[in-house]
Amino acid sequence: MGPVKGVRSKRMPRAVRERQMMDAAVRTFGQRGYRAASMDEIAELAGVSKPLVYLYLNSKEELFTACIRREADALIAAVRAGAEPRLAADRQLWAGLAAFFTHTAVNPDGWAILHRQARTHGEPFAAEVATMRDEIVAFVTGLIGAAARETHRESELAARDMAGLAQALVGAAESLAGWANETEGVSAKEAAGTLMNFAWMGLGDLMKGARWSAR
């Protein structure tokens, strides 16, 4: 089971300790929020004394920034790993969404930090996460453009339209991530399916009985 959280286990190499601290910080920041989280609590959860946290991570601000970066990188990596580039664009989108829902479900504190906390506590942090979100939006925009080219020789979608659409899609995904994690029995794949139906087919078509499917 590894060392029990909250109990001091002495003399570990720095890298290990640092990981423990970051884990504790992500959990505490995710659940309490940046301001409400105290360094005392983080240190206790990590099973170390407060000075050690400062020795390794320097300050609350730097610690939070480090958490944001770690979680952002992990999320991006998960999505990219999910969306295999050999697939068709719409299938890539579906797979990316599924990976996204899976990752956020498995890693709720990290998701809370990125989605809620970082954007609520001042420019430096918000900028950090905005960079990551922009990366995802760009990724999605690229997929939409690719899909358009695959489907029709001459797409009628202007660049600015695509940006708005990508914003809407990402926002919808973020919202569904919360919903899926809270609603009993909604799996990541299910959520991804719902969103693909919504995004790809549109409400109008859905009402006529049309459905998007992986093939």
Add this chain to the structure above:
Amino acid sequence: MGPVKGVRSKRMPRAVRERQMMDAAVRTFGQRGYRAASMDEIAELAGVSKPLVYLYLNSKEELFTACIRREADALIAAVRAGAEPRLAADRQLWAGLAAFFTHTAVNPDGWAILHRQARTHGEPFAAEVATMRDEIVAFVTGLIGAAARETHRESELAARDMAGLAQALVGAAESLAGWANETEGVSAKEAAGTLMNFAWMGLGDLMKGARWSAR
């Protein structure tokens, strides 16, 4: 000109004073966040002494809750007022979205409280705003259902599907609200149009050149 903010003017009826305090609180909470906002700052901005804030609003927590309620009610009212019930369901949806984008653009501090702060600072506040969001989701779900009935005798959309779709739609709207407020020259109606295209027509149709229009 009315009483200048930040300057003490004596002896006003309670209702007026209370309004001044709430205005100051919404602005301060919206810009600083719940924790970073200090009662000192709120009192000063309201032009009253701190004990008076406590006399009327009891505590920081209650004050924040009161702000959430006031802003939530105002937002719901704006959306309901926008979506005239005599219109067709899709037009109602469009009108409601336009009203939503307009209200959030005009009232950014209130929107920040609802969208960011309340959800980030603990259950009691999150629950408060969840209630409002559920109300909006229910409203949207109702519109989707109505549209389905208007269009086809037997809708194939199950209740649970509709809930997910409504979640996605509301999330997309929230995301676009931020995007529209930050992006130069994107009006509320434009944002509503973008979202209707996305939601009603779907990416698939959009690529074929189809567009949703108010008529």
Add this chain to the structure above:
Amino acid sequence: MGPVKGVRSKRMPRAVRERQMMDAAVRTFGQRGYRAASMDEIAELAGVSKPLVYLYLNSKEELFTACIRREADALIAAVRAGAEPRLAADRQLWAGLAAFFTHTAVNPDGWAILHRQARTHGEPFAAEVATMRDEIVAFVTGLIGAAARETHRESELAARDMAGLAQALVGAAESLAGWANETEGVSAKEAAGTLMNFAWMGLGDLMKGARWSAR
């Protein structure tokens, strides 16, 4: 006897409280030094809570600066009050020295702040007290010049020589202040007499053009 130090006596006008705090701060800083003095100790000695000290004096740094200024002003005022301008220059100097020794004897903590602490704890504070010392040096330089003119039509003392002499005289006075305060039974007037013997008889010869030389 007034309110006993260290015991809380409630609800006093701000000016009174502020004076109590400054008194406590001068005493604590003077005896412990800037760094070793804790705001806790100052607050306790002043008979108030720590937050009140911050409310009125803002920070440890500002509090220390305020102490320096207050004590510097008091010392300058004491010396100026002692040296009646109607007297001959040498008598003015004697009177000023006597006032200086008296003030430092009566006010040892204030003197410790100016002479020891302020100069030992960083530029901002050192600059503050340097200003005052320069004022005193200028005052003494003026007296030396006046005495020279009174005694001999054409003084042979160059400006730079006088600056050095004034530095030496002030340094000697500072040193004697410590010695007189520590040595049993040395009064302020006695110390002033000793220093006048040392300084004046030397100066008197200098003014006649005499110089000591290595051979």
Add this chain to the structure above:
Amino acid sequence: MGPVKGVRSKRMPRAVRERQMMDAAVRTFGQRGYRAASMDEIAELAGVSKPLVYLYLNSKEELFTACIRREADALIAAVRAGAEPRLAADRQLWAGLAAFFTHTAVNPDGWAILHRQARTHGEPFAAEVATMRDEIVAFVTGLIGAAARETHRESELAARDMAGLAQALVGAAESLAGWANETEGVSAKEAAGTLMNFAWMGLGDLMKGARWSAR
């Protein structure tokens, strides 16, 4: 080139290591002050780990005391070496002063420790440096007595007067040391000359029995 400061070089004899540490400590204490200097900084500047500093010097307090002693001994030695006992008393005094000004100019951190820091941070340290100062004052008192005997068979200077004069002279010297080190282009010999003018010409008259009086 010798080992570069701040870089670890392994396995040196204890005496060498200890010297490096003391050098680093004198510099750090002299520039930052006793409290503001951190053992971390000292260890880093010495190029060793903190535990080694503790192993050799035991504690911050002992380290500081050791610095005071070393610098005091060095200063005394410099002054004694300067004042050749074969010379006449006034020339001895001049030479001693010149040596003093030279040593403090060359060794500003050591002088800061003795003159400023040690006297500012509590009895134990102040006592340490007071011993050294007393030694210098006694040395000067001896010179004054010798000069008096050389000049006049029966000196009219009582012992206590001489103590006061020596205090004044030493204080003047301390003050001039600061002035000379800060003022562009004032050499040690020049400062010694200024002080001899000030002091000796006055003392010369005193020895002839002259006295300044308030009337």
Add this chain to the structure above:
DNA sequence: CATGAATGAGCTTTCATTCAT
């Protein structure tokens, strides 16, 4: 001989909240 890992204790500062008038 030498150090990486770790902490107890203390400091400055802030804030929500109340009392006496």
Add this chain to the structure above:
DNA sequence: AATGAATGAAAGCTCATTCAT
């Protein structure tokens, strides 16, 4: 109706000091 005066409690951060290797 309204406020100047005051505080308990806690938070971020630093530092001298020690252990285990």
